[in-house]
Amino acid sequence: MRKAFIAGNWKMNTDASGGAALAKGIAEATDGIAGESVDVAFFPPFVYLQSVVSAVSSSSIGIGGQDIYFEEKGAFTGEISAAMLKDVGCVYALCGHSERRHVIGESDELVNKKVLASISGGLMPILCVGELIEERKAEKTEEVVERQVRAGLKDVSAEKMAAVTVAYEPVWAIGTGLTATPDQAQEVHAFIRNLLADMYDAKLAEEVRIQYGGSAKADNAAELMGQKDIDGLLVGGASLKVEDFAAIIKAAV
């Protein structure tokens, strides 16, 4: 039985006091649930990681970096290593979010290096995959998702897959208010699970958590998570308000 996993990606939002208040507010509103019956993570901007870690220190909510660099240290201006994320109390790292792929221009190869660096640095990566609207219209969703999953998990052993979550996030649904229907999302989640069975084995595929992301909200969370292969949500906009995100977390129970 896979435990539900709800993650909030704050993107380039909040400020020092607002971020800490948001984190504390959600932790209080979901006391006894978050981190217990459902795994919960926040992904604040790098500069607020430490204050958010402190704000939720009495809860079991996990904190993660929105990105990570694959090198351990050195002349990589502006980048953040796995060790730095761990040092400030992170347990997760987002790898290959669609905004990193399509706005910043990250390749599948770079995303794979980030996944590997997360795991070897003791962090749990969330590998984000998903198709553009033109790829869906051209019926290339499975082709794109398969390429991203296979490339993103290259050289990740079966043993190391215990640390990995996959997030299916159709790019056309992110931040647009357009949510994939539960059937559309379930179809791709089942495809990813079958792909993992092919890459590893059926038992491992049954254990990997696959989140859906793309305009998830309090009023569609339960229906999405009611689908057989949807094990939680990666949430952007609706993770920025205490009531909205707390309601999504409660919908997972």
Ligand code: PEP
């Ligand atoms: C995301 O950033 O991963 C995301 C799913 O954003 P939103 O919920 O705003 O679509």
